[in-house]
Amino acid sequence: MKIVHTIKELQTELLNDRSKGRAIGFVPTMGALHAGHASLVKRSANENDVTVVSVFVNPTQFNDKKDLEKYPRTLEADCKLLDPIGVAYIFAPSVEEMYPAPDTREFSYPPLDTVMEGVYRPGHFNGVCQIVSKLFEAVKPRRAYFGEKDFQQLAIVREMVRRMKLDIDVVGCPIVREEDGLAMSSRNTRLSVQEREYAPEISRTLYASRTFASSHTVCETRKFVEDAIAGVPGLQLEYFAVVDGNTLQTVERWDASDDVVGCITVFCGDVRLIDNIKYKER
Ligand code: PAF
Numbered sequence: 506m507k508i509v510h511t512i513k514e515l516q517t518e519l520l521n522d523r524s525k526g527r528a529i530g531f532v533p534t535m536g537a538l539h540a541g542h543a544s545l546v547k548r549s550a551n552e553n554d555v556t557v558v559s560v561f562v563n564p565t566q567f568n569d570k571k572d573l574e575k576y577p578r579t580l581e582a583d584c585k586l587l588d589p590i591g592v593a594y595i596f597a598p599s600v601e602e603m604y605p606a607p608d609t610r611e612f613s614y615p616p617l618d619t620v621m622e623g624v625y626r627p628g629h630f631n632g633v634c635q636i637v638s639k640l641f642e643a644v645k646p647r648r649a650y651f652g653e654k655d656f657q658q659l660a661i662v663r664e665m666v667r668r669m670k671l672d673i674d675v676v677g678c679p680i681v682r683e684e685d686g687l688a689m690s691s692r693n694t695r696l697s698v699q700e701r702e703y704a705p706e707i708s709r710t711l712y713a714s715r716t717f718a719s720s721h722t723v724c725e726t727r728k729f730v731e732d733a734i735a736g737v738p739g740l741q742l743e744y745f746a747v748v749d750g751n752t753l754q755t756v757e758r759w760d761a762s763d764d765v766v767g768c769i770t771v772f773c774g775d776v777r778l779i780d781n782i783k784y785k786e787r
Contacts, residue, residue, distance in 0.1 A: 506587065510598055515557070515594065528648070530650065533558075535576065546587060546591065547591065549591075558592050563635075566630075566632030566633045577691055596644070614668070617664055620746070625744065637665070650676045651678070680781070686708035693776075695776045700774045711730070711767060723747050723757050742769070750764030750783070763785060765785040
């Protein structure tokens with residue numbers, strides 16, 4: 506495993522791999538890696554000859570400066586996690602390397618980016634698209650792997666790839682959960698002991714809502730989730746939306762789509778956690 510810090514170094518290495526006809530798989534990350542990231546990397550290592558993982562805390566996708574400052578940076582531990590699981594290159598650039606000048610490009614994919622996180626984190630997906638498009642340009646992967654925990658991000662990256670006509674397969678990978686159900690996230694390390702006890706109520710509620718949904722309307726199911734979260738001290742619901750899994754638009758009936766997903770964002774103390782559950786899947 507090699508760690509490279511510049512686009513030039515990375516491209517020199519990958520040119521050699523590409524000339525030998527090797528398929529390149531890519532896992533973009535912001536570091537602070539956990540078993541969820543490891544599952545993406547393992548899948549890439551299984552499906553490609555060479556796997557590149559980027560570790561870059563992208564400033565343009567943070568609409569809250571404090572969140573950017575607090576984001577954990579753990580490159581040494583990240584390398585230890587990645588070394589034994591089939592990574593060829595870690596690309597860990599500086600901010601100057603990725604943004605030698607301010608990126609003024611605007612990515613706008615309504616209605617995918619105007620709902621849910623798009624409402625609560627204005628500019629977030631523009632920043633995600635800026636960095637992911639730059640990383641795609643640097644790595645030129647055949648396949649790129651994203652977690653389904655960031656369900657809306659996955660849909661928007663897919664749309665960006667389609668609109669930019671990039672020849673990249675975007676592969677969505679299932680959420681990896683802690684034993685008590687909490688969706689793995691780099692932010693979980695910021696939970697206090699007490700908050701860590703409350704946090705699994707998010708996924709417990711989502712799973713309970715799936716049972717509830719089988720005999721109740723969408724509206725009743727939404728209320729079920731809202732009431733359950735409101736009943737847990739230490740959790741504060743930002744939003745819960747039941748959406749079409751392709752358009753991300755709210756559905757009012759279960760038969761409105763073959764793909765129906767419940768997306769939730771909850772504050773646990775000052776840590777913002779997201780999760781989702783599939784009610785219907787094609
Ligand atoms: O999901 C993430 O960790 C980030 O949004 C990504 C895709 C690495 C872009 O910075």
